[in-house]
Amino acid sequence: MSSWAIQADHVCHLYKSRKRQGPSAPALQDLCLHAERGEILGLLGPNGSGKTTLFRILSTALKPTSGEVRIAGLRLSERADEIRQKVGIVFQAPGLDAKLTVRENLLHHGYVFGLWGRALRQRADEMMTRLKIDSRADELCGTLSGGLKRRTELAKGLMHRPEILLLDEPSTGLDPGARLDLWRYLRELRAETGMTLVVTTHLMEEAEQASRVSILQAGRLVCSGRPADLKKDMGSDVVLVRSDEAETLQGAIRERFGLTAKLSGGELQIEHGEGARLVTQLAEAFPGKIQSVTFRKPTLEDVFLHHTGHRFWNGGEEKIS
């Protein structure tokens, strides 16, 4: 058995453009990405980074234009049907039928995956108990809150005991409490069953929860690694300077310290090995020109900025000067 749950090699995808729109930019470009068995892989990227396209490919809904994908060791191009039996999918758009009850939705999913009879009913009961929705079993899904819907969705995706669970932006529409619950459950699930989880997200704090993160931008893989390692690899702190004369200060810092400060949103950002020392030096060097100067340990957002030169928000479009 391959130690990889997911192997994607040199995957490209180009959506066929509608008439007369001219060629569109490829959604994925030569993307290589791997997920180990039993890990929680976070796919982090701004909107338009290609993570939804990748998700669709992994969920067998879309064929990549080129490249090879193996899921659970099986080639996607040849054995999609077997793969489907091994993969559970929780889409961002709820796949529940609002006019059916929680139990009926689970039973429907089971039937489609070949379960039936008593085994199916037992499995549905088991999943409802596990996700604490058993008291809502006979309520129509349309009447449930966002958090309960998401739990039902999760129960549904797990009905056929998949080896790999794919979740597309699972915390969309959840309040912070429900979001914490969801992640607690995902970690439990991984610990107890050894299931591989692949979670797309555009939320930094969510990506921090993953055991490994792959950052995507403009259809390419930017970097991959444990969140702690990615931050450590930057090897530096982030110093933030607020000033009314940010642009003049940017030049002055370059002259005086030989450091590159990135200007974004009226704020200067400097990567530096010893944040604390630089803060004092800056404060001494430019008295009266600085409104505030602070430093912090790098976040995944800094990792993104470091690797791409783009800010994460605004779809990674805004170029930093």
Place this chain on the structure above:
Amino acid sequence: MNREWLCVYSLWLREMKRFYRQPSRVIGALASPLMFWILIGSGIGRSFQAGTGEASQSYLEYFFPGTVMMILLFTAIFSTISIIEDRREGFLQSVLVSPASRGSIVMGKILGGTSLAVTQAALFLLIAPLIGLRLSAAGWAIAALALAVNGFALTGLGFLMAWRMNSIQGFHAVMNVLLMPLWFLSGALFPADGAQVWLKWVMVLNPLTYGMAALRHALEGGRSGLASLPDPALSWTVICIFAFVMLILSAKAASRRSAEDLQ
């Protein structure tokens, strides 16, 4: 048990549950045709002539099988509108990435629509004795079969149209432009006998004319004296082919994978 049949069963069951949980749909599919039948049937009344002597019919009698067909059409077609909702809401997406084949998905959906259509039409048929239609047990069986084949063909047609459509408004437009004329010109509202020549041709080419004829034969036995009514053998042959072709085309449409499967 075979997974494909379980999928067909599950989707069929879902159609049933959804339909009967929305009483407005149940009433709507029956009430408006019933109203049409009583109002148009009584309104046209004596000014209508079909058949002669023993075989002559009042318009209420003539229009009765036409109304049954209308119920079939409405229920069958409206059941396929849910495909558009399913796609928008994400339900369809989750079925499409399951191991179930596209053929089973099509079959489940069409059989669901067919069952609903047949049940609704059969409910209406219960008032047949009120207008003097007496059916033997065999007569009922043949009528039910005619309802089933017609219902299947119409649901298949609805599926085919709804599959690639992304708005319910668009579906209603097609319904008015294509489906209503299909029904008007099937002999449901008036026989081909007295129609203009060009219209007669349209009716001859309309597959639903044969579905209508099969139903009329089943309900009225040999009583109908309409010269223009296709004979039973031809009617059954055409309507069966129609149903089969709709199934194949729907399965073909659904098996084409495209980015538009996802929304």
